[in-house]
Amino acid sequence: MIFTSYTYLLFLSMVFLLYWSMPPRWRNVLLIAASYFFYSTWDWRFGFLLLGISVFNWAYGRFLATRQEANTPLVLGVLVNLVPLLYFKYTGFFLTNLAALVTAAGGGWHLDIPKIILPLGISFFTFQGVAYLVDVWVGEEPFQRLRDFLLFKAFWPQLIAGPIIRPHEIADQILATRHVTQADLAFGCQRILFGFFKKVVIADALSTYIDAVFLRGATPNGVDAIFATFGFGLQIYFDFSAYSDIAIGSARLFGFTFPENFNWPYAAPSPQEFWTRWHMTLSRWIRDYVFTPISFSTRNYPRLALLWLLVAMAICGLWHGAQWTFVAWGCWHGSLLVLNQTALKGIFTLNRKKLSKGAYFIRYLIGWGVTYLMVNLAWVLFRAQDMTSALSMYRAIFTLKGGLHPAVMRENTMVFIGVVALALLALQVARPWLEVNLGQQRPHPLHISGRALVYTAMIVAVIVFDTSSKAFVYFQF
Amino acid sequence: MVTSHLKLHTMVRDKRLLFGVPTLVIFLLILVDFCVISWQKALTQQRQQNLLISAPQDPSRRTVNWDMSVGENLEQYLPYLPDSSMGRLTILAGMSQMYAINDQKPGDRIIVEHLDAALSPSGMRAFGLAAPNMHNEEALLMLLTTLSIPKAHPNYFIYGVCFDKFRNVDLRPGLQRLLGTRPELAQIWRDAALRYRNRYPKAAEKMLASLAAVESTQKKGEVTFEERLRSKVASLLPLVAARQDLNAVTMGQLFELRNWMFHITPQSKRPILQSRYQLNQEFLEMIADVANENHVQPIYYVIPLNPLARNPYVPSQYAAFKVWLQQLCQQKAIPFANLEGTVPSKYWGEFMGGPDYKHFRAEGHAITAQAILREFGPLLGNGGRAQ
Numbered sequence: 001m002i003f004t005s006y007t008y009l010l011f012l013s014m015v016f017l018l019y020w021s022m023p024p025r026w027r028n029v030l031l032i033a034a035s036y037f038f039y040s041t042w043d044w045r046f047g048f049l050l051l052g053i054s055v056f057n058w059a060y061g062r063f064l065a066t067r068q069e070a071n072t073p074l075v076l077g078v079l080v081n082l083v084p085l086l087y088f089k090y091t092g093f094f095l096t097n098l099a100a101l102v103t104a105a106g107g108g109w110h111l112d113i114p115k116i117i118l119p120l121g122i123s124f125f126t127f128q129g130v131a132y133l134v135d136v137w138v139g140e141e142p143f144q145r146l147r148d149f150l151l152f153k154a155f156w157p158q159l160i161a162g163p164i165i166r167p168h169e170i171a172d173q174i175l176a177t178r179h180v181t182q183a184d185l186a187f188g189c190q191r192i193l194f195g196f197f198k199k200v201v202i203a204d205a206l207s208t209y210i211d212a213v214f215l216r217g218a219t220p221n222g223v224d225a226i227f228a229t230f231g232f233g234l235q236i237y238f239d240f241s242a243y244s245d246i247a248i249g250s251a252r253l254f255g256f257t258f259p260e261n262f263n264w265p266y267a268a269p270s271p272q273e274f275w276t277r278w279h280m281t282l283s284r285w286i287r288d289y290v291f292t293p294i295s296f297s298t299r300n301y302p303r304l305a306l307l308w309l310l311v312a313m314a315i316c317g318l319w320h321g322a323q324w325t326f327v328a329w330g331c332w333h334g335s336l337l338v339l340n341q342t343a344l345k346g347i348f349t350l351n352r353k354k355l356s357k358g359a360y361f362i363r364y365l366i367g368w369g370v371t372y373l374m375v376n377l378a379w380v381l382f383r384a385q386d387m388t389s390a391l392s393m394y395r396a397i398f399t400l401k402g403g404l405h406p407a408v409m410r411e412n413t414m415v416f417i418g419v420v421a422l423a424l425l426a427l428q429v430a431r432p433w434l435e436v437n438l439g440q441q442r443p444h445p446l447h448i449s450g451r452a453l454v455y456t457a458m459i460v461a462v463i464v465f466d467t468s469s470k471a472f473v474y475f476q477f
Numbered sequence: 478m479v480t481s482h483l484k485l486h487t488m489v490r491d492k493r494l495l496f497g498v499p500t501l502v503i504f505l506l507i508l509v510d511f512c513v514i515s516w517q518k519a520l521t522q523q524r525q526q527n528l529l530i531s532a533p534q535d536p537s538r539r540t541v542n543w544d545m546s547v548g549e550n551l552e553q554y555l556p557y558l559p560d561s562s563m564g565r566l567t568i569l570a571g572m573s574q575m576y577a578i579n580d581q582k583p584g585d586r587i588i589v590e591h592l593d594a595a596l597s598p599s600g601m602r603a604f605g606l607a608a609p610n611m612h613n614e615e616a617l618l619m620l621l622t623t624l625s626i627p628k629a630h631p632n633y634f635i636y637g638v639c640f641d642k643f644r645n646v647d648l649r650p651g652l653q654r655l656l657g658t659r660p661e662l663a664q665i666w667r668d669a670a671l672r673y674r675n676r677y678p679k680a681a682e683k684m685l686a687s688l689a690a691v692e693s694t695q696k697k698g699e700v701t702f703e704e705r706l707r708s709k710v711a712s713l714l715p716l717v718a719a720r721q722d723l724n725a726v727t728m729g730q731l732f733e734l735r736n737w738m739f740h741i742t743p744q745s746k747r748p749i750l751q752s753r754y755q756l757n758q759e760f761l762e763m764i765a766d767v768a769n770e771n772h773v774q775p776i777y778y779v780i781p782l783n784p785l786a787r788n789p790y791v792p793s794q795y796a797a798f799k800v801w802l803q804q805l806c807q808q809k810a811i812p813f814a815n816l817e818g819t820v821p822s823k824y825w826g827e828f829m830g831g832p833d834y835k836h837f838r839a840e841g842h843a844i845t846a847q848a849i850l851r852e853f854g855p856l857l858g859n860g861g862r863a864q
Contacts (some may be wrong), residue, residue: 005703007702208647211753212646215686217683218752406750408750410750412731415735415738452498453505455502456501456505459502460506463716463725465727466720
């Protein structure tokens with residue numbers, strides 16, 4: 001059941017009506033049942049995997065709360081969480097590389113790589129489970145009732161592709177009797193509509209054109225490669241932030257407040273700031289559960305921190321997919337973050353107090369331009385099907401293969417990508433004004449009519465452009 | 478205002494809700510629905526003008542011998558495919574020229590109807606599978622669809638090859654749906670991609686990518702439920718029912734905007750996009766190989782063009798295309814004909830204020846059918862006679 005399907009809207013409406021018409025004590029049970037139903041619509045068998053991991057984490061969390069002095073129980077618990085992820089996601093990758101290594105060393109090893117179906121959302125619920133055990137180990141209160149933990153783990157808006165929620169962000173909300181205000185309902189519906197619009201009207205439309213350029217065996221010219229690269233940057237932003245919008249909006253309808261996952265990432269004036277605005281719950285996870293513990297363990301060698309930054313980002317890349325392209329993408333970003341703190345510190349560090357308004361603006365523009373360019377060039381690694389394809393894309397870009405003549409894209413596609421990029425830029429520039437004028441408690445009647453017109457236009461656009469629902473990019477992780 | 482389940486009814490009565498944005502949105506959507514109802518006829522006519530759907534058919538016709546949904550809902554027309562165990566079967570595939578009739582009059586027939594009438598006496602039936610702007614990946618899908626139905630296994634696959642369709646890629650939603658809902662078709666599609674991966678790497682990768690895209694969204698069971706739900710919503714809301722018409726009109730407007738921006742006219746010379754061209758070349762070769770492998774005789778012809786109308790082809794590229802196609806047919810022993818100049822200029826219609834270079838009047842259909850029978854009739858067992 002894809003978020004942008006009619007089936008999901010029906011499901012959401014039914015659960016919403018049932019939820020608010022039943023006594024509070026039954027509501028969490030309803031949400032658990034609905035979440036498992038939602039998950040089972042993809043493959044019911046993996047519902048048992050989710051249930052098994054959940055029961056283990058709940059029981060182990062309670063056990064861990066009494067063993068906070070020793071490291072070994074925590075390590076064991078984390079390993080148990082990682083085993084399904086390693087098996088389902090990385091077996092093929094590991095075996096393929098092992099076979100390649102053996103062959104390269106002169107041995108002949110023919111290996112039938114098993115075809116393992118990846119359970120949807122496993123990367124997300126594994127990270128959530130690890131975070132829970134670590135947080136409990138460092139002193140967070142574990143969930144006492146299994147029912148509450150099952151909801152924390154399986155609540156469908158965040159189950160498949162995040163936001164990666166940590167126990168302290170949601171525990172109180174699960175335990176309390178939740179309420180919604182009219183503002184919550186308005187917020188929830190608005191975010192769901194924004195998500196639908198971003199996904200159906202923008203991301204899906206972009207994907208059709210961009211897929212053709214990144215297809216293995218396609219021979220794009222330089223112009224195609226440039227537009228496809230920047231186009232994919234837009235596609236993945238609109239796709240994934242759409243998912244987060246629908247997740248956050250859906251949760252709010254049931255009284256839950258989820259953390260934000262995106263905060264205008266393409267307005268970031270430095271790579272470091274980019275990672276505080278892009279997939280925020282993941283970068284926070286990587287920082288708190290990978291980078292900080294490793295850095296802390298080598299705190300007597302501060303220079304190693306930069307190396308750990310690189311390693312943490314490589315792990316972040318590998319988390320996205322069992323391919324070297326993702327590892328390279330992670331390393332690219334790791335290197336950018338290292339440069340951000342060393343050689344290019346001068347470009348990326350902005351200090352409002354020390355700079356005049358004009359100098360600040362120019363420095364911001366330079367930092368933003370470099371960041372935007374580098375982040376988008378990295379998307380080639382993320383999107384390409386293998387390293388060979390990625391390298392041929394880079395070759396096409398940097399040699400401007402074929403001059404100004406496209407080999408794959410039509411001019412209307414390029415115009416579309418340009419229009420989306422400019423619209424996003426305009427929104428970023430107008431954001432402060434929009435936030436002040438549209439966020440008022442008592443909006444002007446003209447604002448009400450204006451909003452109604454905009455929302456209606458968005459709904460009509462979603463209906464008209466929704467020829468078929470496409471899966472979200474982040475489902476593959 | 479804090480609301481629990483006990484206060485839900487009070488929220489519904491809240492005047493901020495009644496006189497706020499939600500009520501206005503609902504009112505505006507109802508207004509849009511009324512507009513759609515009043516535009517419905519015009520929208521359908523516009524799609525017909527753009528050849529995205531076929532013109533209304535004579536309700537008294539007794540036989541259906543082509544996919545009248547023109548690729549949007551082929552599933553509905555598959556039961557009409559003649560039973561090839563009872564006689565021989567020819568499939569005629571191609572783009573909108575196959576079904577579009579300029580200045581249509583009642584009783585006018587299209588190419589495949591002429592062919593069927595001419596071939597039936599000799600025990601051969603003809604069935605048309607066409608779609609607007611159909612390209613070679615879609616033509617391959619049409620062929621594999623017939624091969625996936627044992628009783629529709631054709632003897633001949635005649636394909637009207639159109640040069641400018643070599644710039645198109647991607648399966649249209651209707652055909653994606655077909656691929657997603659017929660497991661046997663998906664299976665032979667995947668098999669063909671894997672079997673020809675080395676010979677036609679680009680086409681094979683594209684086939685696998687198309688299948689992956691379909692499978693990522695269309696899970697078994699859910700499709701039917703989602704489809705049924707959409708149909709149900711469409712039966713209640715005119716806006717949803719007309720979404721394809723509205724989409725086509727919107728896309729048409731956007732294309733007109735593009736044409737205006739880039740000064741593109743139907744006669745503007747449009748260089749072929751090389752990567753797309755090469756992909757379509759591989760697909761055309763694969764169609765021939767898949768057909769031969771399954772004991773289906775492929776037959777290719779270059780479609781007729783209006784000799785008086787200027788077309789958007791770059792002459793050198795079009796000439797190279799014809800040479801390549803002829804060589805391909807020689808190399809693979811595919812019966813081939815160039816029907817480019819077959820239909821005299823007086824039998825063509827008008828398009829966007831100028832002579833239509835690709836769609837003709839009813840006479841053009843009869844002449845093209847005659848030409849096909851003349852060129853390939855002996856092979857088809859007709860001896861070149863048209864009815």
